[in-house]
Amino acid sequence: MSDPNELSPSTPEQPERPVPTLPPGATAPRRVGTLPPGFASGTKTPASAPGPADARPHPKPAKLAGLPEGPGAPAVLPPRPAMPPAGGDGGGSASAADRKAWATDQDVRWCPGCGDYAILAAVQRLMPELGIERENTVFVSGIGCSSRFPYYMNTYGFHSIHGRAPTLATGLKTMRPELDVWMITGDGDALSIGGNHFIHLLRRNVNLQVILFNNQIYGLTKGQYSPTSEPGKVTKSTPYGSLDHPFNPLSVALGADATFVARAMDRDPKHLTDVLRRAYQHEGTSLVEVYQNCNIFNDHAFEVYTEKATKPFSTVYVEHGKPLVYDQGRKGLRLDGLRLEPVDLTGSAFSADDCMVYDETNRELAHLTIRLFDAPEHLPRPFGVFYVEQRPTYDALVQQQLAEVQALRGPGDLRALLHAGETWTIGNN
């Protein structure tokens, strides 16, 4: 490709060809670079103002107008701006300027109050802290509200098609293992249309990070139930309640032999950042499921885990080497046969010593813990890093095999390849 300066004069040898005419209504463009010859002008919508550095919810609902399959009309937007202030309790040592370098100038188009903002802020906070370069970082996503994410990261980015992000990410990472690849997906994107790719990505253990935005709903298509929605859920597509049995993405992941399985929430950004940091450090596919509130179509879905009044006894944070204790030390989980049983630590019967000491390298324990899922009124929902396994990554194995074969057989010789097998010569060639 040549310098953009050279693009304007039309080349004399160039054949005469019909070229597209400008559509009616096109206004005079602001020139950016130059147009190819034959194009009188291009059209360009006014450049948008740079978004806020820390990607807060945009105050003006009118900004949503551009979304094609976007959430409901601005009129339905409820006033729920309850976002954690970026940089507040998010942890990390990066300065605001560092963080800004990782953000793009694009308007962030999620609904005000959407949990996606907090996740974006956490990632933008984490990046400078990791000591990595923007040009070596790629965000790949599928389709969904969450999958808009790459547009807001000032890195290389690919917003692909519904459910297929794992396929692009695998091809990219396999051929360019030196890049840091992050994959952004939603519960519909990863678990419904992309379920097949999701399990195979985990099984292969491609060295990349997956952030699965689970809002238990299809946000972008305006609120149908998803594979993680609770049974009986009333949505536009299930006016009499959903009949589908939901599954637990992390159990699916363990079943697919994932090597890093974790869960966090949009409303606990410090923990989220810690988990993402560990995900980055893991060699292999790191799956981080993030509970994300869709305040438009599935508001309050995770309220019991996020609100002060219920969070302590509804959640348990697992930590490697520490006993499973929650509710500010008042409760714990103890192994009873093949299941985890909640015990009261305030009485004399049990103490923290009776509780299961978490071991993130123990797959069976991870299975049990992740299955604390079905009866939230009785059992706490676990968060944290559940399982970590060291296993060779697919991309490393591919490169290793290439190197081994090349070392064994020497570099390729095209002439020899073309002449392989039985040949015969005619004439005195």
Add this chain to the structure above:
Amino acid sequence: MPDTSAPSFDDVPRDLPVETLPAATILFAGDSGDGIQVTGAQFTIATAMAHNDLATLPDFPAEIRAPVGTTYGVSGFQLHFGSVDIRTPGDEVDLLVAMNPAALKVNLHRVRRGGAILVNTDAFDARGLELARYDTNPLDDPALKSAYQVIEVPLTTLVREALKDSGLSHKDIDRSKNMFALGIALWLYQRPLEAAVTWTEKRFAKKPEVLAANLTLLHKGYHYGETVEAFAVRYEVAPAAMPGGTYRAIRGIEALALGLVTAGVKSGLPVFYGSYPITPASDLLHELAKHKVFGVVTYQAEDEIAAIGSAIGASFGGVLAVTGTSGPGMALKTEAMGLAVMTELPLVIVDVQRGGPSTGLPTKTEQSDLLQAVFGRNGEAPMPVLAASTPSDCYETAYEACKIAVDYMTPVIVLADGYLANGSEPWRIPDPDALPDFPVAFATPKQAVREGEVAVVDAPDERTPEDNDARFLPYVRDPQTLARPWARPGTRGLEHRIGGIEKQHETGNVSYDPANHQLMVRLRAEKVDRVRQTYAPTAVNGADEGDVLLIGWGGTRGAIEAAVERLAAKGRRVSSIHLRNVWPLPDDLAPIFDRFAHLVVPELNNGQLIRLLRDAHLRPFIPLDKIQGLPFRTAEIEAFVDALLDQE
């Protein structure tokens, strides 16, 4: 250790008359477990070593191991060879080798009247006849013997006798009888034994008893012709007058693989091939998997969508990315092809066509994916489509597709078909230096600009804070090709985001602007139209004007050009053109069409190219469609043209 050295058979004792033929067609047929394809391949190599021109057509049953002895389990391998220019696997068979009654039943109609049929009489027992649904033994039918020259060989008996001391099981012995048949065929056409001996030695190097048995049978078969009075004549097919050079026999699918590897070397890019197994495209995956020394990475994905998705991801990473499949897989890749159109990334999509729709006829050939290739996507999603025309042409077609993809930053479809993929012909091995390099110039940080102006950002480390606001514009186009720049992740200053949502002209930002959408649709279409800049002028095969022009594309080339030759020999004024670039159609066709009275479009489908032609040229094109899962026979095209001209 048995003695495996090959005795010499040059000192032939019997004095048989030798008939010289310009060309011959031989068809080996039997159970798919009979080693028919191996026999055919070995005869092919021996024929190539005898310097004949040739073309082959393997014909497999869809089932891997269909029930023994049934008509639907019959596997065939047809080979047409000669001292003359051979363009098709042959219309009519001169020698049918039928290993069982079912093979005879299925293939008898392909044998020319007066042709030879070599049968394994041992297989024509009550059970064999019943499996093939013969009420009476066809070998007892005097009509058969008056119409054909039937050579009865008790193959099973002979083979068991020859190997009675080999220590091999009956099962193993019976399985090797194809080698005896191969020996007879090699003798009959005076082919050298060496190639088959070498191959057998390699194949069974680790099983000395099996090797010894196979060599024994090969030689016994060769001797059989000498000693038994079953043959009245031996044939000679003289070497063909082919241009000087070094040759090898090549199947289309191998040529595709070699073309892709060559393109990788010529572009200086690593090759990534993502695919999911499907007949008849799987062998491309198998072939490319061998070529790791060239940096080729093959990826067996979980499905065809993952296969193309991984290739698009690799392409974004700056790699020569290829995905390959057959019709059903093409259908699955459709949405992702649109993504490649939108993101304007180079990508080569190989479709080895088979009979459709749906699962269709997996092992049979057809040209019925043309319209799917040209139009089969949502939205306005044009992409160039190339079609290979002979097994060896697959090589250059694959190379050319890669070059167009990279030069124009576009996905490109390569259409091959089962006939081309599995068929083989002699290939004059090209000089790899003769094909031009096409080194890729990735975008450089110099191409980062600030909004509203052109800023030159030189060494990335010397950027001022102001330059940090400079942005790379991923959709600024090359004036000649309209290609956008290819920015390789890892390049500082070129960070950018792309995706399937409509792009703003030049900036590549998400845009829903109505006028911008229309502009972008037209730009993408114009870019694909400009691929015509790479076309060679359309060449007319035969006279420049006449009564009939045959307009073909893809794997029908051999049959069409052979028909033109035969028709011209009879004084008919017939010519042909053959399109490699089927989309966009070449723009030099109209003056050629003007010079012919009738425009006939032979296709192995229900009329697909003809629709594209009619759309571009309002003329009375005449369809010649064959939709039987089989290639054209030369005679079919010839007869069609004869009938057309005789009407007048």
